[in-house]
Amino acid sequence: MTLIEQARPIFEGILGPLPDYGRETSPFDVERWDSVAHVNLLLEIETAFDVRFKAEDLGKVQSVGAICDAVEEMAAQSKARAAAPSPAQEGKITV
């Protein structure tokens, strides 16, 4: 299942049924997708996918596709950080 499909229940939970749901779905297509719904959406997405948007980036993710791309990017960064050797492992920290 793609991330866009996984996220569909979250979008529909806040915005109501979205028969034309897809990458391009945006506030221009959905009347209930107003500014408050947008913030609520992002907060729900954060909880569901264990990521965190920067407050300043709120306005930059304005479609289902953009939101899901951002989630994937944040998840990849988080994974890369987890895989990288810690300073202690590299011997940079001595106790």
Added chain:
Amino acid sequence: MFEGTIGEALLAVASRHADRPALTAKGQTLSYRELFERALGIANGLEALGLRRGDRVAFLTQRTTAAYTSPLGILLAGCAYVPLNPRFPAERNRLILQSSEARALIVDAACAAALATMLGELDPDVAVVAPEEGTIAGFDGRVRLDAARVAPLPLDSGCRAIGGPSGDTAYIMFTSGTTGAPKGVPISHANVASYLGAMSQIFSLSTADRVLQAVDMTFDLSVHDMFFTWLQGAALYSLPENATILVPRIIEEQAITACHLVPSAAAQAAQRGLLRPGAMPSLRITILGGEALPYSVARDWCEAAPNTRLFNLYGPTEGTVYIASFEFTADCPTNYPVVPIGLPLHGEHIEACDVDGAPLPTGETGELYLAGPQMTAGYWRAPHLDAEKFVTLRGRRWYRTGDLGRFVEPYGFIFAGRADRQVKIRGYRVELQEIEGALRTACARREVAVIAWPINDGGTADGCVAFVADLELDVEATLSRCRRLLPPYMTPDRIVLVDAIPLNQNGKTDYKALLSHPALSSSKAARPVHKSEPAA
């Protein structure tokens, strides 16, 4: 804090701190030099346009740097600023523009492109000023001043600030009115100087402070944010649009040191789980004001911001932002319904009075009367309102707030609700009669009633519900027409159709009966769907 006009005082500060950051808005940071050079350019343009001291100039901008350079430029030109709001319906903006008799309107690029939607038909006598590049298209040659003619002027090119009498009007703020139209409250430079001077005795800022500016310019809390911050050389950070719920996160990410919010905004952040203990360590000053402050909100906020001093401030627009202050601390008394509003600011007077205006003894609840140098000289073009709301007693001119309160030693005043039907909906001051007036227009029925609902701790409301005596009414069409007449926070969350509006023994609308109407407890009405955020 200063004598003379706001513009003169600010220019002196700008010269001292020219290269320090003054403002960040929509990702753009301006130094004091850049901010005031832009404002001087606007002032110069307004003067070239023939505007004179005391003229009103409106502005309609998004939360960009133009939202700040516009009022500054207007003040530096010796004129009074009148804020409009792109989130208001066109009809409301048009009414404010018309009532204020503004001679010019400043628009930013975004609002210029959507002026017809935001303002409707523009009076041809109002000169349009478009300071940003690329805002001329669509105006059919009606722009009287474009970017080239309001180009920034060097700070040292000669002070354009008009050092007129401090009694001149600095701004006119329009608030909800009982007659169905917003009413204007003119505030003078002297009023603002008194307020800022009194506030500086409560706490001060330094050039190292980063202050969050959260409310729109149509809310007078913005007066405090701009002028208190800039007069002390601190930096203002403008909250991005629609990000009110995320204030705690922005404070954390931007290392904000001082912020100013309505309690509804803090409560919503808490509800969304954003007030984690210790989440805002940088914050050292918090003002929560504009509506009653529940203890739970104050406690949650202090837990999330362990290094902050928290002030609960109280005051109506007529008294220049705030007139009383109470500092919330861990040992604050909790045996009152809400956090006390405290004692009057320096030089101001508050009394709880009986129906004849006589002061009541300590502990007795009455209407709060206010007096002092922060009080407006009177409403804009509304002598009937002046006669109703201002009264001279005991050698002072008092403003009758309509708020109820009592004095309690040693904490000062405790807010106890309203004597009339004014309410606070998510921090916004709302006269329910204004909503009823708009509703009558929208549905062409006389028998209507509006109540604030649901009511939260502290007596503030999340929204409002309308009742119309017509079982056949087209509800959706009526709501749609209401949206064109009222800002989102005043538009009813729903309309309940009834046989008749209940009346009390005196033959007046029985609002208490409506508050227990069964429709309000149905699942559909259990929670309104918010169409707007808290004021901040």
